[in-house]
Amino acid sequence: MTIQECYAAIGGDYNDVASRLRTDERIAKFLFRILDDGNMKMLCDCLEERNLAEAFRAAHTLKGICMNLSLTKLNTSVVAITEVLRGREEYGDDIAPLLEQVKKDYELTMSGIAALKAETAAE
Amino acid sequence: MSNSKDKKKILVVDDSEINRALLSDMLSVDFEIIEAEDGLEAISILHDQEMEISLLLLDIVMPNMDGYEVLAKMNQTGWIKNIPVIIISAETGGTYIDRAYDLGAIDYISRPFDERTVKHRVMSNFMLTVKQREMSEMLSAQIYEKEKDNSLMIEILSHIVEFRNGESGLHVLHVHAFTEMILKELVKKTDKYPLTFKDIRLISNASALHDVGKITIPSEILNKPGRFTDEEFTIMKQHTVAGAKMLGDIPFRGNEALIKIGYEICRWHHERYDGRGYPDGLKGEEIPISAQVVALADVYDALTSKRVYKAAYTHEEAIAMILGGECGAFNPILLDCLKDMADKLKQELNVMSFGVNTANSIHESVTQMLKNEGSDMSNRTVKLIEYERMKFKYLTDISSEIVFEYIAVPEMIQLSEWSAETLGLPPKILDPVGNELWNRRFNKKNFVDFLEKMKKTTPEHSVVSEKYQLSISGNKKWYKVIAKVLWSDSEIPEFEGAIGKIVDINAEMNMIDYLEEQANCDAKTGLLNHAAAKRCISNILAQGGNKKYALVVFDLDNFKGANDVYGHLFGDEVLDAVAQRLKENIRRSDIASRMGGDEFMFFIEYKDSVVPQIQRIFDCITQKYKHFDIGISMGIAYTDGFEGDFDELFKRADAAMYTVKRESKKSFRFYDDSMKDLLEEKKG
Numbered sequence: 001m002t003i004q005e006c007y008a009a010i011g012g013d014y015n016d017v018a019s020r021l022r023t024d025e026r027i028a029k030f031l032f033r034i035l036d037d038g039n040m041k042m043l044c045d046c047l048e049e050r051n052l053a054e055a056f057r058a059a060h061t062l063k064g065i066c067m068n069l070s071l072t073k074l075n076t077s078v079v080a081i082t083e084v085l086r087g088r089e090e091y092g093d094d095i096a097p098l099l100e101q102v103k104k105d106y107e108l109t110m111s112g113i114a115a116l117k118a119e120t121a122a123e
Numbered sequence: 124m125s126n127s128k129d130k131k132k133i134l135v136v137d138d139s140e141i142n143r144a145l146l147s148d149m150l151s152v153d154f155e156i157i158e159a160e161d162g163l164e165a166i167s168i169l170h171d172q173e174m175e176i177s178l179l180l181l182d183i184v185m186p187n188m189d190g191y192e193v194l195a196k197m198n199q200t201g202w203i204k205n206i207p208v209i210i211i212s213a214e215t216g217g218t219y220i221d222r223a224y225d226l227g228a229i230d231y232i233s234r235p236f237d238e239r240t241v242k243h244r245v246m247s248n249f250m251l252t253v254k255q256r257e258m259s260e261m262l263s264a265q266i267y268e269k270e271k272d273n274s275l276m277i278e279i280l281s282h283i284v285e286f287r288n289g290e291s292g293l294h295v296l297h298v299h300a301f302t303e304m305i306l307k308e309l310v311k312k313t314d315k316y317p318l319t320f321k322d323i324r325l326i327s328n329a330s331a332l333h334d335v336g337k338i339t340i341p342s343e344i345l346n347k348p349g350r351f352t353d354e355e356f357t358i359m360k361q362h363t364v365a366g367a368k369m370l371g372d373i374p375f376r377g378n379e380a381l382i383k384i385g386y387e388i389c390r391w392h393h394e395r396y397d398g399r400g401y402p403d404g405l406k407g408e409e410i411p412i413s414a415q416v417v418a419l420a421d422v423y424d425a426l427t428s429k430r431v432y433k434a435a436y437t438h439e440e441a442i443a444m445i446l447g448g449e450c451g452a453f454n455p456i457l458l459d460c461l462k463d464m465a466d467k468l469k470q471e472l473n474v475m476s477f478g479v480n481t482a483n484s485i486h487e488s489v490t491q492m493l494k495n496e497g498s499d500m501s502n503r504t505v506k507l508i509e510y511e512r513m514k515f516k517y518l519t520d521i522s523s524e525i526v527f528e529y530i531a532v533p534e535m536i537q538l539s540e541w542s543a544e545t546l547g548l549p550p551k552i553l554d555p556v557g558n559e560l561w562n563r564r565f566n567k568k569n570f571v572d573f574l575e576k577m578k579k580t581t582p583e584h585s586v587v588s589e590k591y592q593l594s595i596s597g598n599k600k601w602y603k604v605i606a607k608v609l610w611s612d613s614e615i616p617e618f619e620g621a622i623g624k625i626v627d628i629n630a631e632m633n634m635i636d637y638l639e640e641q642a643n644c645d646a647k648t649g650l651l652n653h654a655a656a657k658r659c660i661s662n663i664l665a666q667g668g669n670k671k672y673a674l675v676v677f678d679l680d681n682f683k684g685a686n687d688v689y690g691h692l693f694g695d696e697v698l699d700a701v702a703q704r705l706k707e708n709i710r711r712s713d714i715a716s717r718m719g720g721d722e723f724m725f726f727i728e729y730k731d732s733v734v735p736q737i738q739r740i741f742d743c744i745t746q747k748y749k750h751f752d753i754g755i756s757m758g759i760a761y762t763d764g765f766e767g768d769f770d771e772l773f774k775r776a777d778a779a780m781y782t783v784k785r786e787s788k789k790s791f792r793f794y795d796d797s798m799k800d801l802l803e804e805k806k807g
Contacts, residue, residue, distance in 0.1 A: 004578055020237040026148060033141050061139045064212075067235040095782050 001119050003027055010112035011073025011105075020070075028120065029032075030069060031113050037065065038108055047099060049092075056085040074109045075102040130155040130248065131177040136165040136193065137211065138185040140357070142234075143366035146180060150245060154178075162188025166533050168195055168204070176206055177611060180250050181228070183212040190378055194226035196533070207252050209244060211236075295331045297472050301420035303327040304468060308460040309416070315456070316412045326413045329385040329658050333392045333417050336366025336600040348432050349568075360401050363390050387411040392418045407454075415454050419461065422450045423468075438469045461603075499528050525595070525625035529555075529577075529606070530785035531618050534704055536561065542625075562597055573604055582610040590628065645717045647695065648702030652724065653724075656716030660726050661769045664762065672735045672762040675725050676776045680754035680788045682721040689751070701746045701755075708740045724776075733759070741791050756783040757791035773800050 003024050008015035021027050039062045046055035059082040066075035081098040132475025133154045138161055147156040159165040162185055169176065183190035183418075190210065197203040209230045210223040221232050230248055285413040307321045309316060318326075337345060340362050344355050352361060363482065366389030370382050374493070375725040391414035392404060398406030400418075410418075426441035436444065441467050444450060444743045446458060475636060519539035525546065528537040536552040543550040548560055555561045555570065562570070569591040576587045588605040606623025610616035643655030651659070665670065679685075679701070698721065705715050705725060714726040729736060737759060744754050760772050775794040780799035783792045 010137060016235075020235060021145075022238050029143055029148075033144065037139075037141060039139070054186075055140070058182060061142075064139055064234050066143060070235065077350050101271060 001116055003031075003116065006031075006069075006112050006116040010071065010109045011053070012109075013070040013072045016072075019069035027069070032066060034119050035110060035113060035117065037062075039065070040049055040102075041050070043102070044099070047095065050091050052085055052088045052091065056082065056088065059085055074102075074105040077105045127663065131253075132157055132172070132175050133178045133180060133245065133249075134159060134168060134176050135180045136160075136162065136190070137180070137182040137183070139182075139582075142211075143184070143204045146241065149236065149241050153242075153246070154249075161185045162190065162193040162196075163533065163553060165193055167535060167553060169200075169202055170530065170533075170535075171199070171537075171551075173202055173205070177252065179206055179208045180211050180232075180243060180245070181208055183210060183223070191222060191226060194228060196225065198227055202715075208249050209248060250450060294428065295425050297418040297424045298329050298330050298333065298417060301423060301468065302330040302416050304464055304471065305416050305419065305457065305460050308464050309412075309456065312455060312460060316410070324417070325380055325384055326388075329381055329388055330417045330420065332366065332370070332385040333367065333388045334362060334391055335385075336362035336364070338369075339365040350432070354599075362392070363402050364394055366390070384411075384413050388417045390414070392421055394418065395451040396454050400451060415457060419445070419453055419457055423461075426450070427472075438465075463766060515676060521622075522535075526623075527625065528622050529621065529801060549554060565593055566591070569593065573606075577608045578625040580608045580610075581618045582612075585610060590632070593625070597626070600627065600629040602626060648699055648717045650702050650706070650723075651716040652720040653716060656714055656718075656724060657769055658724070661712050662771075664769060664772070669729065670728055671730070671733075672726055672728050673737070673759050674762070674772050674774070674776045675737065675740075675757060675759045676718075676729070676780050677723055677755045677757035677791075678780070679721040680756055680784075681752070685751055690782060693751075697748055697751060697753065698775055701744055701753065703743045705740065705748075708743050724773075736790060745789065754789035756780050756788050758783060758794065759791060759793040778802055 001009075006012045008018070017027055020080075021030070038067075039058045043055055044057040045060065046052070046058060053123045059078060063075065063082050065071075066078055077098070081095070081102055083096060084098055131472045133150060133153055134157045134645040135143050135146050136159045137146070140160070141156045143160075144603060147158065147478060150156060154177075157168060157172075159168055165179075165181070165349055166188070168454075169179075178340060179191060181190045188444070190212070194203070194208065197206070203226075207230075208228045209232055210220070210228045211232045212219065212234065223231065226722050228333055230244055242413070305587040306318060306326060310318050310323070316692065326401060340359060344351070344358055347355065348515055367386050370386045370389060373382060390402070391400075391410050394400035394405045394414060395418075396403050396407055396410070396415070407574065425442055426436045426444060427438060429435040442461065445453070445461065448577060507790060516539065520541045523541065525542040525726065527542065529535075530537070534554055534556070536555045538548060538550050538552075540545065546564055548564065552558050552561050555565075556567065556574075573587075573589055573591075576589060580587050585608040586605070587608065588603060590601060590603050592599045593602045594600075603626045608621045609619045611619050645652045660674065680695070682694065685697050699715070701723065705723060709715055710726060713728065716724045718724055725740075727733070737757070741755070741757060747753065756775045758777035758778065763770060765775075775798075778798040779792045779794040781801055782798055783790050799804060
């Protein structure tokens with residue numbers, strides 16, 4: 001699997017990321033780092049604890065990462081939850097479905113990246 | 124730029140590690156990257172390396188301290204003037220950017236990062252700042268050169284005059300220094316003459332021109348040894364008007380202020396305050412202050428110098444003559460200045476030489492100018508600061524003392540490398556009051572106390588010291604904390620922090636403790652005396668708590684017999700042996716005392732039952748001493764379930780001992796309610 005194929009599988013924009021980050025090595029290097037990133041977990045934990053301010057921060061940071069790596073699909077659902085959480089003071093029923101979508105997209109993205117990493121390591 | 128040592132530093136502040144790494148990856152070819160994960164860390168890094176950081180990349184949304192707060196802080200400290208800030212954020216709303224610009228950010232990079240954009244923005248902003256710094260350095264060098272040229276030209280001109288006049292070259296120099304000192308004193312004394320530092324410099328420089336008109340006076344008159352005829356004096360007086368005319372006629376007007384002041388000085392430095400001077404007979408404040416001061420300087424130097432027609436007067440004689448009005452009338456305020464400055468004048472004018480003065484005054488005026496214009500810190504200064512820091516670090520590291528710096532805003536403690544290692548702490552402790560590790564070493568109560576003491580100092584008396592028991596090396600030991608508090612030099616001084624050290628004084632304090640213990644001890648046995656023991660036990664009782672103690676009193680059953688049969692010396696030996704046996708059988712934390720005569724008391728802690736301990740002590744003490752059979756009667760009272768003071772507890776133990784004595788001797792008993800009557804009896 002090439003990086004290009006990986007991006008197609010996880011709904012990312014390869015052309016965009018390639019034009020900005022310039023080399024496949026660099027793209028791969030930072031893609032793999034997301035596997036260890038804690039912001040998704042923090043988002044889920046904070047929402048569970050109803051700590052909306054911190055949840056916003058985590059979502060916001062995640063959004064920055066998605067944008068930098070042109071993870072378009074994941075970015076769309078992260079942006080949605082970020083905007084709902086911005087300045088939010090009370091938890092509401094609208095949040096859970098948004099989080100579900102983020103989780104779904106995150107899982108898809110992570111499994112795609114993990115597969116790429118496994119193949120890269122095998123070579 | 125390829126040499127890593129020469130790489131300029133960029134501080135990247137972003138809470139996402141991936142984003143920091145990405146920026147670092149893009150920029151590390153050209154720059155050295157320092158990373159901070161939130162605003163607080165950024166501020167602490169800036170505090171340390173303000174001079175070395177060439178550029179700041181700053182995220183807005185961050186925990187602890189966000190990007191706006193960092194910008195606000197940089198405005199407060201003035202860092203924003205020296206360090207360009209580029210904002211990075213996924214926020215695209217216009218107000219976000221505007222607010223950052225308002226706070227002094229110079230540029231903006233939006234996510235997602237594009238390598239070319241990032242590199243280009245950083246590089247061009249960096250170049251801009253570097254150029255600005257270089258320009259300001261060039262500017263200061265040029266100002267220096269220009270000032271040097273100006274002074275030099277004036278000096279040459281004045282020397283020509285003096286040379287022709289047969290005076291020593293020092294006259295111009297003395298008048299210059301005198302004028303400057305009197306003017307500085309004058310502005311301290313009164314605000315009647317609104318002279319800035321720049322004005323004073325100009326007047327002092329222009330003072331050198333005061334006799335330039337003498338170039339037009341024939342040298343036979345100029346250097347005539349005897350008194351002038353009226354006619355000669357009239358010609359001589361013309362040097363004032365002639366000098367003023369020379370300056371007035373100067374075709375180019377490059378330095379108008381200097382020429383204007385020079386004109387005043389040339390023309391009117393022989394006017395007097397009462398209107399009896401020449402050439403115009405101006406009176407009082409009609410005479411410009413520049414000319415008034417130079418007139419005074421001229422007279423003083425003329426008096427104290429040797430001339431063809433007179434010998435030199437001493438400094439004291441000259442001052443007395445001027446104050447006595449022998450050289451004409453002067454402005455009373457200036458005479459006051461002269462009186463107050465008399466000693467300093469004598470000193471300064473004595474040690475003067477030409478080159479030094481020029482260099483000094485130019486140096487002073489350049490530094491002053493740069494300060495006034497608010498120019499950037501030049502690279503040379505940065506190097507000096509780095510050098511000083513290196514020296515400081517070396518000295519603190521070899522001193523083997525715990526050296527600390529306390530910074531009030533943002534609150535943090537910085538330790539020297541050696542200190543941090545010794546304490547097992549990080550070199551930088553943010554928010555020390557809330558820091559677990561720091562509190563474990565210093566104890567929060569002590570720290571808050573010392574903080575209070577520091578804040579109570581004043582800029583005049585800014586050193587404070589206090590002794591504390593600190594757990595710096597695990598165990599509690601005595602330390603002395605000494606600090607010099609740093610107050611800002613603003614009108615209302617602000618508490619900025621402190622530098623200080625922590626010194627181990629445990630040995631001294633142990634000595635004091637030892638001496639105290641000596642005072643508390645019974646001389647014969649080395650046990651505590653009654654009063655000291657009572658004090659210690661009372662303290663423990665007052666503290667309360669769950670620990671269980673027993674108070675035990677005993678005396679020797681047949682001590683009188685030992686004294687009678689074997690003599691007093693042997694009696695003392697027996698007491699000593701009992702004391703030693705007692706000491707060996709209790710713990711260090713327990714309390715043992717000889718109350719007097721053959722009566723002893725001890726106070727011990729126990730867990731479940733005290734009986735085994737008591738039995739052991741009893742058995743040990745009652746062993747034979749050199750064929751002498753030691754018998755004791757011992758009474759014991761528990762603190763468990765007892766609420767009262769030492770005296771009441773003591774009475775219980777005493778009652779128990781009394782019961783032993785009455786019944787069987789050579790035994791021990793615990794106090795119980797059956798002995799209540801004895802307490803009453805004793806009270807009665």
